Amino acid sequence: MHFYSVRYLILIFLFFNLREAAAQETDSVKTITPVTVQAFQQKKEATTAVVRRVTYEPPSSKASLVTAMNTIAGVRMEERSPGSYRINIRGSSLRSPFGVRNVKVYWGGIPLTDPGGNTYFNQLAFNNFNSVTVFKGPASSMYGAGTGGLILVEPPAEREKGLGLEYFTGSYNARHILADGTWVKDNYTNTVTYAHDESDGYRAQSAMQRNNFSWNTQLKWNSQELTASVLFSDLYYQTPGALTLKEFEQDPRAARPKAGAFPGAAQINAAIWQKTITAGVTHKQKFGSYWSNTTTGYGSYALVKNSAVRNFEQRREPHWGGRTVFDFEKKWAETSLQWSTGAEAQQGYSTIRVSDNRNGRPDTLQTDDDVTIGTYSLFTQGILSRKSWTYTAGVSFNRSRLLFSRLNEYPVTEQVFRYNNEVAPRFTILKKFRPADLLATVSRGFSPPTVAEVLPSTTIINPDLKAEHGWNYEITARKALLSGRLRLEATGFYFNLSQALVQRRDSSGADYFTNAGNIRQKGLELYASYARYFEAGLPDHLNITANYAHSHFKYQDFVKAAQRYSGNWVPGVPMNTLNAQLDLVLKPGIYTDINYYTASSVFLNDANAERAPAYHLLGIKLGYRKQIHAVQVNMYAGVDNLFNETYSLGNDINAAGGRYYNAAPPRNYYLGAAIRVQKN
Structure with a gap:
């Protein structure tokens, strides 16, 4: 039977079984508390069309967040090798050959996304969060630049007091x-x-090691609350490279083997x-009965060395x-008003040195760049609720400035890039009918090129x-x-994206970027x-969940040099995914988690000539x-990829020479034990 037919039958079977279970339910069942989120300052039950939470206990090994994130329809997390993550929210990995770009990430209100648009998501370990809230669609009206979505990580700041220790081991x-x-x-x-x-x-050349430390402290008094947080990560991971x-x-x-003038990984x-x-x-x-303020200040520093086939790169990124956000909230009988207004600003100064790579060590200097990046956003939003209607209107004004100075070329010159006067509105209407709730959203997103896109690993600055x-x-x-x-x-949803940024790779594996005209992203x-x-x-209890996504993403108008890609499918995005x-x-305490995930084939280049x-x-x-009294014991064992599939997770899109494939592990096992002592 055809792959898509099997998926649809599974989905239909699951929905009908859920309906049958609902019809047979009794009054003895306990009520599940609705999820409440703080995204977009909307302090009420969340409409789960736009957000989804990943719970603290995953349905798989805690060694990776991939399985947990991929339980969300429209979200695709990839791991090219241990420690090398990509996150795709409705197609946003077009701009992410590695790392996380064009997705804003906050950890307890602190931005982990730097002013240059890059996020080191791999700095997070499993116990750095209680939950993850994912917002799908442009979040520019409240969170600055970005068309690829928003991730809010809640740190473990309010756990019950006690001590916990867990050890687990597994394959490889x-x-x-x-x-x-x-x-x-x-x-x-x-x-x-x-x-x-x-x-x-x-794979060969795919070892990793990470040490991670976090500290969160919270003090409450009268009508005030002060929270301080520190997150430190020391990560080393090898990069095996893509295969033909x-x-x-x-x-x-x-x-990756030696090929021509380029050495092997x-x-x-x-x-x-890192x-x-x-x-x-x-x-x-x-402040009084109606007003409140939340203000966050932070500082961050990243030191990154990258030994790559093409060169050796060293970055220092402070x-x-x-x-700051001022909130006003007041209720009159059946009417309530929430109004939020505020600002966010970031400033960064980076040094990027690229040298020849001699057997894994920096050699002759190629380029030495100073990069200054500043960005800020002013925003305001109002939420009016009356009976069964809720109206939301918000808008932000955004500006960013990027300055490059190449110090090893004389005379030293500066190249300045400005992305100004970008207004990003967002409107929603929520109506609670008796049969169902309906939510309609219209929003505009924008995203300037990141530092890594203007200055990619080819080291050639792209001013266009x-x-x-x-x-x-x-x-x-x-x-x-x-x-x-x-x-x-x-x-x-329907997202009409203009001047979409897409990635290319040359024969050495170095990435560079270009604007791809318009992309029409339609999905269910x-x-x-x-x-x-x-x-x-x-x-004791049973939970069943299912998530299905259909992505119909095509280039509307994309011509590059002599190549015409208009009407082609956007590469790297499976048309259908299903998670159950x-x-x-x-x-007695015995539990089991069963997780099934499937993705349809994906095109690997803009020409749609190859597919995985x-x-x-x-x-x-x-x-x-x-x-047992104040002690909780947890022992578990599991297997991932039980079907022993050979597949590639995190393909290198538009790679020269057909080097698309990064093999994921076949059937693998894990075993662990945890103990938690709770204190009164």
Whole structure:
């Protein structure tokens, strides 16, 4: 049977079974508390068409966030090798050959995205967060530049007091330690976490090691709250490089071999050394009955060394900034008004030195650049609610300035890039009908080129890149049954993106970027969840969720040199993805998590001449959790990729010479144990 037919049958079967379960439900089932988020300052039950939370306990190994993030329809997280992440929210990985770009990321209100538009998401370890909230679609009306979405990471600042220790190991000599402690006294809370991760990796030249430390402290008094946070990460991971189809089929575990004048990945120890530290303070205060203010100031520093096939790059990237928001909230009978206005600013000064690579060490200097980047955003938004209607209108004014100075060429000249006067509005209308809730959204997003796009790994500054921008339209229907225990949701969207930035790769694997005219992104996202608690019998509770995304992304008008790509499919985005999860817990403490994920084939270049095949992944986790007085014990074992699929995760799009493929691990196993001591 055809792959798409199988997917649709699975989806239809799941929805009908959820409906049948709803019809048979009894009054004894406990109510599930609705999810509440703070995105866009809307302090009410979230419309899950635009946000989704990743819970603290994943359905797979805690060694990677990939499985947990891929449970969200429209979100695709990829791992080219251990420690090398990409995040795609509705197609945004077009601009991310590696790392996370064009997606704004905040950790407890502190921006992890630097003013140049890059985010070192791999600095985060598993115990750095309680949950992750993902906003799909442009977030420029409140969070500055970006067309690819928003990720809000909630740090472990408000855990119950106690100590926790966890160790787990797995295939490819993987070893992981997670430790945390929380102390609470009166209105003062301290939380400290430590994580150690290391693995030899499935492929040659794919070992990684990371040490991570975080500290969060919170003090509350009268109508004020002060939070201080520190996040430090020391990460080393090897980069095996992409393979051609022939190399991938012959030996998917191999690293990129020597080709012509370019050495192999192992020969020059292709790897990244990355140290990052971020510290910030947030102050919240209420003024009377209606007004409040939240102000955050932060500083960050990244030291990155990259031994690549083409060259050896060294970057020092300090940046700092702040965000302040004034909120007004008042209710009159059945009417309420929320109004927020504020500003966010960031400033960074980077030095980027690129040298010849001699056996994994820097040699003759190629370029020496100083980069100054400043950006700021002014925003305001109002939310008016009356009975079953909610109206939201917001707008931001954004400006950024990028300055390059190449110090090794005389006379030293400066190149200045300005992206000014970009206004980004957002409008939503929510109507709560008896059959279902309907939400309509119109928003505009814009995103200037990042530092890594204007100055890519070819070291050639591209002065011709333009900011991408576009209008997004979407509508969501949401239905909750059985006091919220059964939730069904469907979202359709259309995003018309102009001057879209896309990535190319030359024969050495170096990336460069170009504007691709217009892209029409049309899609459908479906979500269903069902939860049942059992007061009698062996089962304690059952959770079933399903997420499906259909992405119809095509170039509308894209001509580059003699090549015409108008009407072609956008590469790197599967047309269909489906995730289904089952979580069953028995009263004695035995539990199991089953996670299934499938993605259709993807085109690998703009010409649509090559494509990577579809794949199906199944993971099963079995564990035992027991509470003994103040001590909780958790033991578990699991297997990922049970079907033993050979597939590529994190393809190199538009790569020269057909070097598209980064092999993911086949069937692999893990085993772990955790203990938590709670204090009164």
